Structures are given as structure tokens and as C-alpha cells.
Amino acid sequence: MNKNYDTVSLKDFADFEEHDIMGRADIFQQYLAFLRxxxxxxxxxxxxxxxxxxxxxxxxxxxxxxxxxxxxxxxxxNLTKDPEVIEAGKEALLKYGSGAGASQLIGGNLDIHVELEQRIARFNQMEDSIIYTSGFGANSGSILAMMQKKDLVIMDIFVHASVIDGTFNTNVKWFLHNDMRSLEKALKDARGNYRTIMIIVDGVYSQEADLAPLPDIVALARQYGAYVMVDDAHGMGVFGRNGKGTPEHFDLMGEIDVLTGTFSKSFAGVGGFLCAKKELTDLLKYYARMNIFSAAPTPQVTASVLKAIDIVETRxxxxxxxxxxxxxxxxxxxxxxxxxxxxxxxxxxxxxxxxxxxxxxxxxxxxxxxxxxxxxxxxxxxxxxxxxxxxxxxxxxxxxxxxxxxxxxxxxxxxxxxxxxxx
Ligand SMILES: Cc1ncc(COP(=O)(O)O)c(C=O)c1O
CATH class of the missing domain: 3.90.1150.10 (Aspartate Aminotransferase, domain 1)
Known part of the structure; x- marks a missing residue:
């Protein structure tokens, strides 16, 4: 490998044909030492x-x-340091202990988990939700469970990594960033060839920092018989008169078919969620492996997030x-x-x-x-x-x-x- 590490990047260490994983790790150490x-x-x-x-x-x-x-x-x-958010977490810690003890499917389903599912759905004016221990899991785990061999995901080239990682079992087309002509072309090409077509975008792009043109995307989806999934991880708490994110900003509350988000940003905790019609969230509660084979969120974080949602809506x-x-x-x-x-x-x-x-x-x-x-x-x-x-x-x-x-x-x-x- 080129020893002038100034000209290399993390990508250069992602794979090495001639080295097994331990050899690759050893070489990567040299790069870390150089930067250090x-x-x-x-x-x-x-x-x-x-x-x-x-x-x-x-x-x-x-x-x-x-x-x-x-x-x-x-x-x-900055609700992670809010006294009410901290107090709510402390009370739950004392009442339920430090962990839920199992996945929601098989016994770890605390009453406050159900309350959080209902609360975040209500916040977003959606019927129901499923919660996960990360926003990453909410995207990747849900998409893996929803989208299969006969289906198609059409996504913006700048969607978050968690969306991309959810698409390994399905078909994929990309469209240029926020380019509606490029999206329409993908929809035209796809029409009639797939069982489910899901357009997936971020509400706010985490690197570009711009917004998806949701009204145009929803209109195109309706025209071509596709569904829309929006990951509004960076939008909720920030956009809209009541902090309800990019759907509120664009006057599209309740109009997005599948809405995902994270509890790790404005909601001051950790975990993620997907909101949709109840039939879909019920299906995911039995098929999303990221939820059913993984322990439920901790009581402390669940209660803190519930309090943070109240504050996002009111303060x-x-x-x-x-x-x-x-x-x-x-x-x-x-x-x-x-x-x-x-x-x-x-x-x-x-x-x-x-x-x-x-x-x-x-x-x-x-x-x-x-x-x-x-x-x-x-x-x-x-x-x-x-x-x-x-x-x-x-x-x-x-x-x-x-x-x-x-x-x-x-x-x-x-x-x-x-x-x-x-x-
Ligand atoms: C757009 C977007 N979606 C999803 C995630 C993942 O959220 P979490 O940190 O809760 O796993 C992030 C996190 O950085 C993000 O920026």
C-alpha cells in the first residue's frame, strides 16, 4: 500500500484482496498511527x-x-440536559430497573413502550408505530422486513446509510439528489414491473443539510402508484410550527405512507421508530427481525423520550x-x-x-x-x-x-x- 497516508482515505482500507481480516486490521492500525x-x-x-x-x-x-x-x-x-427529561428517566429507572429483560415480542414489552409507540404515532398524526433501539435499525430493519425480491426501492443518492443497508433483499434504483426529473424517469421505467414500489428519501439530508421537496415527491408517487417513505431523523423537533418535522413544514401531516425517525436527536435519547397505518406496524411487530430478536429499549430512555416529546410540542x-x-x-x-x-x-x-x-x-x-x-x-x-x-x-x-x-x-x-x- 502507498505509504503516503495523506493521499489515502478510509475507503482504501475497506477491503484488501491479499489480506485476511486480521492482516487488514494490522495495516489499518498504521494509518491510525499516522493520523494520531x-x-x-x-x-x-x-x-x-x-x-x-x-x-x-x-x-x-x-x-x-x-x-x-x-x-x-x-x-x-439540548433536551438531554433538561431537568424534566432527566427526572422522568430516573423515575422509570427506579420503577422498572435498568433493562427491559427481553424483546418486546417475548416479554420485554413494558407499558411505557406501548405508551411511546402510541405517543410518537400521535405526534406524527399517524395510526401507529413500532419502536427500535436505534434510528439505524428503524430504517434498515423495517425496509428489510417490507421490501422483497419482487419489490423496488427508488431512493435519492444521498439517503442515510441505514436506508441503503435495508435494501439488500430487494431491487434498487437511484435518483439524483432532489432531482424530480430523475425520480420521474425511475418511476416511469419501473411502472408495472414490481409488486411494491417505495420511494425513500430523508426529510433533511444529514450531510447536504437541505430538505427533500416532499410535495413534489408525494405528487409523483400518487401519479405512478408508488408509496413514499421519509426518514425525518433531523427534521422532527426542528421544522414545522409545532416541531413535527418536514411533513408539518410542507403541510403534509398524515400524508406520508411510512415515516421513520430517531429518538437520538431532538428527542434526546436513543432509539428509533416507524409510523404507518396500524396494519403495517402490526406486521412489522412480527416480521422486523431488528425488533423481534433484539431487547426492548431501556425503561430510562423510554421515559425520558416520552417527556422530550411533550417538550418538543410545547416549548x-x-x-x-x-x-x-x-x-x-x-x-x-x-x-x-x-x-x-x-x-x-x-x-x-x-x-x-x-x-x-x-x-x-x-x-x-x-x-x-x-x-x-x-x-x-x-x-x-x-x-x-x-x-x-x-x-x-x-x-x-x-x-x-x-x-x-x-x-x-x-x-x-x-x-x-x-x-x-x-x-
Ligand atoms: C438521516 C438519518 N437517519 C437515521 C440515522 C440513524 O439514527 P440513530 O442515530 O438513531 O441510529 C441518522 C443518524 O445519524 C441520520 O442522520
Missing amino acids: KKNQLNYRIRSTSGAEPVTRIIDPATGKEKEAVSFISNDYL HELRESLWRNINYLKKNLQSMGFDIGNTQSPIFPVIIGDDVKVREAARLLLEQGIYVNPILYPAVPRRVTRLRISLIATHTREHLDLLLNGLEDVSKKLDLPRKKAYV
Whole structure:
């Protein structure tokens, strides 16, 4: 293998014809050691405080604990630290213990699990839901159970990995990102050839940070006899007047055939769900292996999430604060000339298009106490590798200004690409 590790990426270690798995692991160690030596291994950084605007981390450069203003969390309303959310979890922990003891199918089905299924369905104005221990499992496990050899999934090229991993047992067509002509072509080609046709999109794309044009997608699906599945992991809590996500934003509540999401972002816990008509969720409760052969969510997280759903619906000021932050950062990043793609959400890509510069920028920012994620190839194409910034409701103006100043400084040091200034 090429020993200039600056020019390689994680993709280069995904498979090695000449090495078995242990040999491959040994070679990958050398790459990790290379990045560590340059202080550019900005992954799996240890946090000692959890999700807050200012977090405590173990600095990979020094091995010592330090404070950093954090822009890595998807806990958009910062409910993981809300006293009511924590109290609800504590009470459930005391009442039910630390685990459910079995899968929901065979005895681990606590009353609060059933309450959560009904609550998240009601939140989304859908008939029923099935819950999973991750959003990843909600997508991949449900699709694996729903879509078979005679069926077809048509999906946007930027859907989340969990959607892609669900499609191993079915047929797949891709359409270009948010391109309705490309989707319509796929639907035309597919018409009459498959038993079930399911269009799958993300409500908010986790890397591009833009929204799927749901009204157009639903209209095309109706026209061509397809179903629509939306993964609104990043939408719920953030979009819509009552925080109900992209379906509410587009005035499509109850119009999506299959709606999935996660409890790990605005709902401040962990786990995921699928909402649909009751007949479908009942079927999945007997056929989705990710649910039936896997232990039920912990009582603590179930109760905390139930409380978080109440707060998402009622404390509008949190969402307003988040949007004030989004608008402030967007305006400033644009006037500084950074390429932030077509972001419409709390996620900001700062596109750099050079793996080494992205890693170095993340390192320099961390040195200044600013914690952002480097997003490299193969997570995104090489020409659009980037820093990824996520905002939460509890960031203050000072936090955002620190970030903007840090980016200005690092951009000068590394000669980062800037578009013509917008001002
Ligand atoms: C769009 C999208 N869907 C699904 C998931 C998976 O959710 P979870 O973290 O609950 O497994 C993520 C997580 O990052 C995501 O961004």
C-alpha cells in the first residue's frame, strides 16, 4: 500500500484482496498511527460531560481534559440536559430497573413502550408505530422486513446509510439528489414491473443539510402508484410550527405512507421508530427481525423520550432560539464567503474539498477550543469534503462568534476556498 497516508482515505482500507481480516486490521492500525501522530485523528474523541454547548473532552493532542465549544451534537433542543427529561428517566429507572429483560415480542414489552409507540404515532398524526433501539435499525430493519425480491426501492443518492443497508433483499434504483426529473424517469421505467414500489428519501439530508421537496415527491408517487417513505431523523423537533418535522413544514401531516425517525436527536435519547397505518406496524411487530430478536429499549430512555416529546410540542421558545442561531450563523458564513452548500437546517457544511486541509482545519479549531467534525471521503465525494457544524438551541451569540472568528483565522492560515463575498 502507498505509504503516503495523506493521499489515502478510509475507503482504501475497506477491503484488501491479499489480506485476511486480521492482516487488514494490522495495516489499518498504521494509518491510525499516522493520523494520531499528526494530531489529525479527530474521531472518537472522548467526552467527559455529554451534549452541551460547552463540553469537556480529552484533547487528542495532549491527552488532557479540556473545555471546547461544541458544534457536533444533534441534540438540537439540548433536551438531554433538561431537568424534566432527566427526572422522568430516573423515575422509570427506579420503577422498572435498568433493562427491559427481553424483546418486546417475548416479554420485554413494558407499558411505557406501548405508551411511546402510541405517543410518537400521535405526534406524527399517524395510526401507529413500532419502536427500535436505534434510528439505524428503524430504517434498515423495517425496509428489510417490507421490501422483497419482487419489490423496488427508488431512493435519492444521498439517503442515510441505514436506508441503503435495508435494501439488500430487494431491487434498487437511484435518483439524483432532489432531482424530480430523475425520480420521474425511475418511476416511469419501473411502472408495472414490481409488486411494491417505495420511494425513500430523508426529510433533511444529514450531510447536504437541505430538505427533500416532499410535495413534489408525494405528487409523483400518487401519479405512478408508488408509496413514499421519509426518514425525518433531523427534521422532527426542528421544522414545522409545532416541531413535527418536514411533513408539518410542507403541510403534509398524515400524508406520508411510512415515516421513520430517531429518538437520538431532538428527542434526546436513543432509539428509533416507524409510523404507518396500524396494519403495517402490526406486521412489522412480527416480521422486523431488528425488533423481534433484539431487547426492548431501556425503561430510562423510554421515559425520558416520552417527556422530550411533550417538550418538543410545547416549548416553542427552544425552537425559536435554535432558528435565531441558524439565521445568525448562516448570514455570517455567507457574508464571509464560505461555501455552505444549500443548507436549510441546523447543519452547516463548510465545503473545503481537500482532505488534508479539512483534517488540519479541524485540528487547528480544536486547538482554539472549537469542536467541529471533519467529514471526509468516502462519507462525501472528495471535491466536497468539509467541516460539519451542528447548532443547538442553547448556543449563545458568544459561542457563534467564537466559531466565526476561529473559521476566519483558520481559513487565512490554510488558505481555505472562499467564494466571492456576499456582502
Ligand atoms: C438521516 C438519518 N437517519 C437515521 C440515522 C440513524 O439514527 P440513530 O442515530 O438513531 O441510529 C441518522 C443518524 O445519524 C441520520 O442522520
